[in-house]
Amino acid sequence: MKSEFDDQVIYDLCIIGSGPAGIITALEYSRLDPGKRVLLIEYGIKEQPVENDLDNSIQNTNPINHHDPYECTNKGLGGSSATWGGRCVMYDEVDFIDRPALSGGCTWDSALFDETKKYIPAAAAYFECGDPVFNLNDMPEFSETKIADNFREGVVTDSVVERWSMPTRFGTRYEKELAERENLTLLMGYEARDFSEPDESGNVSLLKVRNISTKNISEVSAKKFVLSAGTQETTRILLRNLQLFNSLQEVPPALGKYYQGHLSGKIASVVFKGEPKNIDYGFLRNADGSYMRRRFQFTSKYLVDNNLLNTAIWLDNPLYFDPVHKSGAMSFMYLAMITPILGKKLAPPAIAHSITKGEVKGVGKHILNIIKDFPGSLITPASIFYKRYCLKRKLPGVFLYSPKNNYALHFHSEQIPFEGNRMELGADGEKLIIHYELTDTDINSVIKLHDTLDKWLRECNCGELQYWFKEDELFDAIKKISKDGIHQSGTTRIADSSKEGVVDRDLRLWGTKNVFVCSSSVFPTSGQANPTFYLGVFAVRLANHLNKI
Numbered sequence: 001m002k003s004e005f006d007d008q009v010i011y012d013l014c015i016i017g018s019g020p021a022g023i024i025t026a027l028e029y030s031r032l033d034p035g036k037r038v039l040l041i042e043y044g045i046k047e048q049p050v051e052n053d054l055d056n057s058i059q060n061t062n063p064i065n066h067h068d069p070y071e072c073t074n075k076g077l078g079g080s081s082a083t084w085g086g087r088c089v090m091y092d093e094v095d096f097i098d099r100p101a102l103s104g105g106c107t108w109d110s111a112l113f114d115e116t117k118k119y120i121p122a123a124a125a126y127f128e129c130g131d132p133v134f135n136l137n138d139m140p141e142f143s144e145t146k147i148a149d150n151f152r153e154g155v156v157t158d159s160v161v162e163r164w165s166m167p168t169r170f171g172t173r174y175e176k177e178l179a180e181r182e183n184l185t186l187l188m189g190y191e192a193r194d195f196s197e198p199d200e201s202g203n204v205s206l207l208k209v210r211n212i213s214t215k216n217i218s219e220v221s222a223k224k225f226v227l228s229a230g231t232q233e234t235t236r237i238l239l240r241n242l243q244l245f246n247s248l249q250e251v252p253p254a255l256g257k258y259y260q261g262h263l264s265g266k267i268a269s270v271v272f273k274g275e276p277k278n279i280d281y282g283f284l285r286n287a288d289g290s291y292m293r294r295r296f297q298f299t300s301k302y303l304v305d306n307n308l309l310n311t312a313i314w315l316d317n318p319l320y321f322d323p324v325h326k327s328g329a330m331s332f333m334y335l336a337m338i339t340p341i342l343g344k345k346l347a348p349p350a351i352a353h354s355i356t357k358g359e360v361k362g363v364g365k366h367i368l369n370i371i372k373d374f375p376g377s378l379i380t381p382a383s384i385f386y387k388r389y390c391l392k393r394k395l396p397g398v399f400l401y402s403p404k405n406n407y408a409l410h411f412h413s414e415q416i417p418f419e420g421n422r423m424e425l426g427a428d429g430e431k432l433i434i435h436y437e438l439t440d441t442d443i444n445s446v447i448k449l450h451d452t453l454d455k456w457l458r459e460c461n462c463g464e465l466q467y468w469f470k471e472d473e474l475f476d477a478i479k480k481i482s483k484d485g486i487h488q489s490g491t492t493r494i495a496d497s498s499k500e501g502v503v504d505r506d507l508r509l510w511g512t513k514n515v516f517v518c519s520s521s522v523f524p525t526s527g528q529a530n531p532t533f534y535l536g537v538f539a540v541r542l543a544n545h546l547n548k549i
């Protein structure tokens with residue numbers, strides 16, 4: 001690998017952004033044809049400073065439901081995988097089916113979903129998340145198991161699993177492999193700025209890049225470009241480069257719009273009826289040691305028939321900050337998380353917030369819990385600490401057994417593609433303003449699906465839900481607790497025309513022949529899935545496509 005680019009060279013491929021999407025595209029493409037020259041441009045540098053101009057020029061209009069910029073992404077080799085949780089989740093069939101609730105916003109289809117599936121194994125290898133099987137019914141060793149006594153699958157399922165990568169930090173994990181590719185040049189500390197206008201056949205030949213310390217501008221020549229700068233920066237680059245759409249009658253109206261994340265939080269617990277020891281509350285492991293965990297989901301048919309949004313609900317711990325859980329181990333971990341310097345080392349801010357909710361509450365009662373549960377209140381966290389921070393494949397999370405058969409439920413839910421949720425440039429043409437709201441449709445779907453789960457568990461004689469709020473308080477509770485901004489999608493969506501979307505099914509930017517977008521911003525629907533694994537599938541697919549054209 002080279003680390004200086006040659007402005008006399010016309011690169012076969014120039015990739016902008018070295019997060020999981022950029023790294024997978026670069027490695028896969030350079031592997032497929034070692035004769036092709038690849039330039040990978042990254043804004044961040046090795047010793048990335050705490051502040052940077054990109055994040056400093058983002059305005060978040062809804063700090064209640066959207067994390068601040070520094071909590072949403074990272075700069076540097078590996079991008080936001082530097083702090084990601086490593087959850088690898090697959091999109092579902094229903095995410096490709098239009099439903100009235102989406103108001104025509106499902107601009108991709110099942111044929112595309114089916115076509116992408118052949119790239120899943122290669123993506124899973126990059127993510128190191130084990131066998132790429134996402135349903136326990138397809139794994140002989142688990143197919144006869146269930147989440148709790150008496151549970152049976154119907155409109156609610158318990159067999160879909162999420163998988164975990166190491167978590168794989170793409171920068172440190174693939175730095176050596178990138179360096180060993182002779183046909184690859186990595187350029188760090190440069191910001192991709194301005195593309196040349198497409199020529200008559202739609203080809204873009206030049207990109208201006210700015211050195212982030214000297215501010216000097218250089219020109220990069222390439223035959224093809226891939227924008228993989230993450231959703232917000234990819235969108236900002238395109239909003240600043242509207243000349244890319246000059247051959248179209250108008251700039252794609254969807255550009256920057258239909259921004260989606262996930263609704264996420266807890267409004268209820270489940271109380272199971274059967275034997276507490278039979279509850280499958282924790283992690284399952286494949287023979288290769290990779291972690292999986294089951295979750296409740298709803299069948300595509302049920303969601304389509306009832307016009308509801310795709311949602312996963314998993315068993316969780318009670319709220320850490322509230323000492324009524326009486327668990328010494330949880331109290332100990334909560335106190336560690338709110339300890340100023342230590343807390344920051346244990347988890348990135350967005351994850352820490354999901355645990356502490358930013359509250360410092362009942363310290364005395366937490367200490368009492370620790371004393372009453374001693375020595376378990378220290379032994380359990382110590383064993384978790386070892387598995388979570390000292391092993392190569394890290395324990396992905398902390399889920400504690402409940403002898404009372406009572407578990408909190410965590411929902412993670414699709415948002416509708418709502419035009420008002422958008423990213424746009426400020427008056428200076430540089431600032432990125434993020435508008436993000438939860439719609440009534442989003443929130444009502446979460447409430448309805450909790451009700452469905454409750455009815456189903458009762459029908460199976462398996463258990464029931466206990467709500468944490470009165471019925472008429474649920475809506476406001478969800479509005480208050482749900483916070484995203486780390487799972488960004490929708491703003492450059494795939495569609496079969498530039499009237500509906502920003503890229504075509506090959507991720508080619510409408511209006512150009514050789515500019516591609518590889519980011520979860522191309523996903524028209526958000527489903528229940530954390531987006532990065534399926535983005536990796538698209539990155540492998542794109543590299544294969546680029547190799548053929």
Ligand SMILES: Cc1cc2nc3c(=O)[nH]c(=O)nc-3n(C[C@H](O)[C@H](O)[C@H](O)COP(=O)(O)OP(=O)(O)OC[C@H]3O[C@@H](n4cnc5c(N)ncnc54)[C@H](O)[C@@H]3O)c2cc1C
Pocket residue numbers: 016017018019020021022041042043044054071072073074075076077078079080081083084085086087088089190191192193228229230231233234237348350351486487488518519520530531532533535
């Ligand atoms: C705390 C946290 C936890 C998360 N947990 C999960 C999880 O468990 N599962 C999951 O699926 N997802 C998770 N995510 C989301 C996941 O990190 C992102 O979906 C993923 O990193 C996106 O990959 P990407 O390559 O598209 O973009 P990024 O990883 O954001 O990388 C983009 C890169 O482009 C660079 N760049 C930006 N602008 C420019 C420019 N103009 N010129 C040059 N370079 C540029 C950036 O510096 C960055 O390195 C989490 C995110 C956070 C913050």
